[in-house]
Amino acid sequence: MARNTFDQDETLEQGFSMYHVKRLYDYMRPYNKPIFFCMFLMVISSILGLLGPYIIKVALDDYIPNKNIAGLTGATVLFILSLIGISWIMQNRIKTMGRVGQDILIDMRHDLFVNLQRLPFTYYDTRPHGKILVRVVNYINSLSDLLSNGFVNLVADIFSIILTMVFMFVLDARLAWVSLIGVPILMAFMYPLKALQRKAHQKLSTKQSNMNAYVSESINGMRVTQAFAHEEESMRVNEHVCEEYSNAWLGAVKLNFLVWPIMDNVATLTVALVYGSAVFIFVDNITVGLLVAFVAYVWRFWGPITNLGNFYNTIINAMANLERIFELMDEEPTVQDAPGATELPQINGLVEFEDVKFAYEDDEMILKGVSFTAKPGERVAIVGPTGSGKTTIINLISRFYNINDGRILIDGHDISQVTLKSLRGQMGIMMQDSFIFSGTIMDNIRYGNLDATDEEVIAAAKVVKAHDFIMSFEQGYETVVNERGDRLSVGQRQLISFARALLANPKILILDEATSSIDSQTEVLLQQGLDELLKGRTSFVIAHRLSTIKNSDKIIYIQDGKILEMGTHDELIAEGGGYCHLYTTQYELLKA
Ligand SMILES: Nc1ncnc2c1ncn2[C@@H]1O[C@H](COP(=O)(O)OP(=O)(O)OP(=O)(O)O)[C@@H](O)[C@H]1O
Incomplete structure (x- = not known):
């Protein structure tokens, strides 16, 4: 998958097609009833609108010359009614279609979000998050006008054009033909414009995506920007x-x-032609009332055509965004349940890597044939240089990525052949980046097991020695933290994530740098609790602070994607290889 950055325009893998229109219609289909009702109302409104000029014609040609007061009063009342x-219909249409439009947007957002949850790490690794956000929020919002007004008005306008033509031909067929001269002229102008507009709107949506991506990246990196006093550089890029x-918008x-x-x-040209032909060519058979009414119909004929022009602008813009919305909706998760995948039964925790090869990107192999076995209940430490x-x-144990070659087995089951839910549901993972969701500390820990009671949450926090600092907050477990966990220190965030991973009560526990930012005193206390807790669970621990993994049942020393050493601490020290070197360097540093 090609990587994308904020300043790189995204190219569409698939252009606009009728398939997109059909997909959009699929979203509208459940609301056919209110949509058709509104279309019907709009048709009535068009008919009422067209009555006006005819009433004026009758008034001018018949009632006024004949001083027919009763007829004139009746015509006035009819006109007002x-x-x-029309105004009642407008109000109801706006209310109904506003609701329908929003409901359709909710349905589309829901489907987009469902797919976002399914997409694998690779998808998020390869593009700025702002570019994903813009599709879910801005592009979807941009459809609002199209869905609330566009389609209903389209039908009403087409109906209005046809009906007006009927009125025009009934009134005077010669003038009606004259007024149609404008149609081919209009086509000749609009046709070449269409392709230019489509390109311009695609560019606009791409640039909007880039802008969003940069703003989102800047907000996430604001601390670094300010720390390095790079605000001006940042502003320059933003500008x-x-x-x-x-420029794209303009x-x-x-x-x-x-x-x-x-x-x-x-x-205007058409109206001039109608006046001209009426005065110079068809002068004998035309009354003032007929000409006034006819010109009113010509304007009414062109009114909906102008609306169609506006609709056309709306649809061109919406389609440019729709292409990207559907592209995201159709993005196939590269990591998903294999056909016929089975549920992974309750596991004991035997993990086997058999000659596993893996590359994030096609050209660079990161794991070059990794094999090891972790027996149920074993504590395995993975150490090695950065990168x-x-x-x-450990990302592969949870199948966050598909491997290129080899096999990963849990209790003898190939993990590529079991459902992701049953696999991940039996693991507790604490990632390097201890992400905190906005909400209370209680909710954040409970994320590990949504069914856990408050008491179970507190028990998990006590085990990882998070209870005391949580209780030091005025609101204890009900303290509200935000997405970046700003009220919390990095170590406190780690402890909360730790408690979250434990709460899942997993047979396999994965701890990636779980204690790197925790002070040594807390860590010693935590280790004591952990020893008890890790009993009966297979655990994988990554730690740069080697003192914390000394007691592991197995230490795997990895370098450049290959396992170079494997054994207990004592065995590896005796071997005098990479692990021994790493350990003694750290020990020397601590002594110094
Ligand atoms: N999402 C990714 N896409 C592409 N390459 C990646 C990705 N994540 C990691 N890598 C590359 O894979 C290699 C191994 O990364 P990994 O994160 O597994 O290292 P590590 O041993 O855990 O390092 P550290 O000790 O710094 O956490 C690195 O060269 C890194 O550049």
């Missing part, structure tokens, strides 16, 4: 992405704004 009817966005809007004047000019592949190994 038609205006009231650049904003300028690119605004480009798209400039083309959109061409649509309306073209239509207006063609409409040697330790985290990669």
Whole structure:
């Protein structure tokens, strides 16, 4: 999968097609009833709107010359009633379609979010998160107008155009033909514009995505930016992405704004032709009332055509975003249950790596044939230099990535053939980055097991020695923390994540640098609790502080994606290899 950065335009793997329109219609289908009802209302509204000029014609040509007061009063009342009817219909349409539009957006957001949950680490590794966010939030929002007004108005406008033509032909077929001259002229202008608009809107959505990605990255990296006093550089980049966005916006809007004047000019030209032909060619058979009514119909004919132009702008914009929304919705998780995957039964915790080869990106093998066995209940430590592949190994146990070659077995079951849920549901994982969700400390720990009682949460916190610092907060376990865990120190965040992993009560426990930021005194206390707790569980521990893994049943020393040494602490020290060197260096440093 190609990597993308905030300043790199995303290319679409698949262009716009009728398939996208069909997909959009699938979302609208459940709301057919209110949508068709609103379309029906709009058709009635068009008919009422078209009555106006006819009433004026009758008033001008018949009632006023004949001083027919009763007829004139009746026509006025009818005219007012038609205006009231139109306004009632408008109100109801806005209310109903507003609701329907929002409901459709909720359905689309739901489906997008469902797929986001399924997508593997690789997907998130390879693109800025702001670019994902923009699809779920901004692009979906941009469909609101199309769904609330666009389609209903489209049908009403088409109906209105046809009905107006009928009125025009009934009134005077010669003038009706004259007023249609504008249609091919309009087509000749609009056709070449279409391709330009489509490109401009695609560019706009790409630049919006880039801008979002940079803002999101800047917020996440704000502390580093301020620490290095790089605000100006950051602002310069921001100005650049904003300028690119605004240029793209201007480009798209400039083309959109061409649509309306073209239509207006063609409409004016048509009216002029109607007047001209009425005065110079068909002068004998035309009354004032007929001409006034006819010109009113010509404007009414061009009104919906102008609306169609606006609808066209909306749909061009929406389609550029829809392409990306559906692309994300259709993104197939590369890590998913194999066909016929079975449930992993309750495990004992035997983990076997058989000649596992793995690459994040095709060209660079990270694990180059890793084999080891961890027996149930064994405590396995994985050590090695930075970037040697330790985290990669433990990420593979939970199948966050698919391996390129070899096999990983748990209790003899190949993990690629069992369901992800049954596999991950039996593991407790504490990752290097102790992520804290916004909410209370209690909720954050309970994330490990949503069914756990408050007492169980507190018990887990006590085991990892987090209870005391939690209780030192005024609100204890109910203290609200945010996404970055800003109220908490890094060590405190680690302890909370630790408690979360334990609460899952897993047969396999994975601890990646679980205690790297915890003071030595707390760590000693924690180790005592842990010894008891890890009994009966297979655990994988990664720790740079080697004193914490000395007592492990097995230490795996990995370098450059290969296991170089494996054994107990004493055995590896006796071997005098890489582990011994690492350990003695650390020991010397501590002594110094
Ligand atoms: N998501 C990723 N995409 C591409 N390459 C990656 C990714 N994560 C890690 N790598 C690469 O894989 C190699 C092993 O990384 P890994 O995180 O497993 O190392 P580690 O031994 O855990 O290091 P550390 O001690 O620093 O945590 C590194 O060279 C790293 O650049």
